[in-house]
Amino acid sequence: MSMRKRRLLRIFRGLGLSLLILVLVGSPVLAVANPTSTVINYSHVFENIFVEGDQLFYLRYDIDYGLAPPLEPASDTFLMALYDVDGTTLLFQRPLNYYEHDLISIYLTPAQALTWGDAYVLKITGNPSIFPVLTEGINLATRTLGALDYTAGVAEVSRAILGTTVLNSAQSIETDTGDDWVGALTDRLTSLGAVHVNAAIPGLASVAPEIYETGESTPELDPSSRSVYIVGTPSGPFTANETVIGGTSGVIGTYIAVSSDGIQTTVVGVNMYRVGETVTGSTSGRTIVVGSLVVGQIEKEAIPRVGTRLRNALDNFGAWLGMSGNAFGGLALFLVFITASGFIFVRTGQVHGAIVIAIPLLLLGNFVGLLSFAVTWLVVIVVALVFAIFFIMGRF
Numbered sequence: 491m492s493m494r495k496r497r498l499l500r501i502f503r504g505l506g507l508s509l510l511i512l513v514l515v516g517s518p519v520l521a522v523a524n525p526t527s528t529v530i531n532y533s534h535v536f537e538n539i540f541v542e543g544d545q546l547f548y549l550r551y552d553i554d555y556g557l558a559p560p561l562e563p564a565s566d567t568f569l570m571a572l573y574d575v576d577g578t579t580l581l582f583q584r585p586l587n588y589y590e591h592d593l594i595s596i597y598l599t600p601a602q603a604l605t606w607g608d609a610y611v612l613k614i615t616g617n618p619s620i621f622p623v624l625t626e627g628i629n630l631a632t633r634t635l636g637a638l639d640y641t642a643g644v645a646e647v648s649r650a651i652l653g654t655t656v657l658n659s660a661q662s663i664e665t666d667t668g669d670d671w672v673g674a675l676t677d678r679l680t681s682l683g684a685v686h687v688n689a690a691i692p693g694l695a696s697v698a699p700e701i702y703e704t705g706e707s708t709p710e711l712d713p714s715s716r717s718v719y720i721v722g723t724p725s726g727p728f729t730a731n732e733t734v735i736g737g738t739s740g741v742i743g744t745y746i747a748v749s750s751d752g753i754q755t756t757v758v759g760v761n762m763y764r765v766g767e768t769v770t771g772s773t774s775g776r777t778i779v780v781g782s783l784v785v786g787q788i789e790k791e792a793i794p795r796v797g798t799r800l801r802n803a804l805d806n807f808g809a810w811l812g813m814s815g816n817a818f819g820g821l822a823l824f825l826v827f828i829t830a831s832g833f834i835f836v837r838t839g840q841v842h843g844a845i846v847i848a849i850p851l852l853l854l855g856n857f858v859g860l861l862s863f864a865v866t867w868l869v870v871i872v873v874a875l876v877f878a879i880f881f882i883m884g885r886f
Contacts, residue, residue, distance in 0.1 A: 525555045531551060537606070540735060540770070540772070545603045545606075551593075552666075559590065566585070569615050592690070599768045599770045671683035676703045678701055684703075693742070720752045729773045731745065734753075739762070741757060
């Protein structure tokens, strides 16, 4: 075997070994300093905001890092947490979007709604995996809700009060930070304020458009419509063609049909529902917790081909490696692809043939449900880049 063939073979083996090491090595532990102080400035609970019977737990907080906030995103380091009246039983939580003086909320569907007026406990807390010691006032702020923290009313009343509350909060943040959250002449949210508010309360623009200074617009592009299967257990029958809204992501889709293990929807745009969030029908009020998402009819049809035994094996191996079963299936198939390519190259001495002949393995993985077609295209791009590099190197 020539030196060139040995060198290329070592490169193939090195790629496979490097990929395996990257998967097996755990994520590094973040080292984040404590803030100077953490406080909850304001809290309130609203009802009937998006659908009748829902609840919105709203906070204005301040995690003060002065002039040097951490480089790590706040979504990795701090949480808004909702506890039962005992103050220790965690009910719901959500990552923060920003440090410093800002807003956040937790949305509950009618099926998740809690007892109105009870003394639930809200916390802005450091992520325990990042901050092993939580100290009140430093990386933890706690507030117990009282009777004055609840605003009851029909949708029109609750939405109007929520809009006014958000504007008041934006003005307080603007006064404290100097950022232009509210327009000086219009007394409405500026584009900066809208970005922060929309992140804190997804979908607010649809129920309180009057608080925005300018309307939201999107580029004039043909919208991309995707068929999405939400895997989970519906709370009851949805209404045909009703709007379904993601409680955390704010993604809006259209209900199409019910399947054996979830519901089918159509989503327009690039955003997607999030695993673990609750999706609610705007007309029926029915809900479904997103267990997993399957995008496209081809992916849906591939699921039954996996089989119970293979599905369990993938999930168990994936859990052992700290990843999902789908991720493990894709990794295993990619390693087989690399091994097959290397073997073909050793036998033929042709880099081009080794890559092309092994590609049907990826398509076979798509057919049996081991690998998503979206991942296949990503792998094809990577393979094309590697092929281009080898082709160029072969000319020198």
